[in-house]
Amino acid sequence: MQNSSVPSPRVVFVTGGAQGLGLGISRHLLDHGWKVAMFDIDAEAGQEALSALDEAKRDRTLFFHGDVSKEADIKLAIQQCFDRFGRIDGLINNAAIADPHAPNIEDLEWDQWQRVINVNLGGVFLATKHATQHLRQTKGAIVNIASTRAFQSEANSEAYAASKGGIVALTHALAVSLAHDIRVNAIAPGWIEVSDWQKSADHTTPDHSDIDKSQHPVGGVGTPKDIAQAVSFLLDADKSGFMTGETMRIDGGMTYKMIYAD
Secondary structure: OOOOOOOOEEEEEEEEOOOOHHHHHHHHHHOOOEEEEEEEEOOOHHHHHHHHHHHHHHHOOOEOOOOOOOOHHHHHHHHHHHHHHHOOOOOEOOOOOOOOOOOOOOOOOOOHHHHHHHHHHHHHHHHHHHHHHHHHHOEEEEEEEOOHOOOOOOOHHHHHHHHHHHHHHHHHHHHHOOOOOOOEEEEOOOOEOOOOHHHOOOOOOOOHHHHHOOOOOOOOOOOHHHHHHHHHHHHHHHHHHHOOOOOEEEEEOOHHEEEOOO
């Protein structure tokens, strides 16, 4: 007879969860006993991510193919996750168009701007909207992936910076709106190397120069594990139960370092 006192594995829904930073988060949580639903626009990446898992972890993993900016896609996937696993304890809003570079503001087309905002910021809204009813039942947590681009910029990154700054503001707004039921926090990663966390067709081996490394006071570029460990902390009410509305900047100290031109 099964011991009813043994808690069921917790369930997390990860958008953009099949490659890059999202895959690093998904695998880390699987390694720590979670059931994981990966939602991603890249079906090939999703199938590769599943096939790379051993049988025991594959039994705790779902993959949903869809576009986070399309409400019907995200609504269906979240409901199917709940139907399959019976609960949702965490939501990781990670999906994003990750390239911050775009044409200069005079040449940036409205549809280019709108696509970045719809995916990066709108996707956080849509996933949260449809996961909230399930997260209330478990007193769960939401972790939004912002960026240090919410606090500093380089030229021609307006849409990306605006979307990530919007996530920071949306995080504290949701923390207040969902108070007492759901904690909502964000992480603002800096330079996190994900080239070796892509599907095989896009996989490359990282190669960082001494200059790349020296930009970071810690001495090197970050990895998905650096962010995944912080996600675990924010999901765990025993460790971070007094935190909500916060944005954790994890960038190796890069945004604090003054850099002078020669």
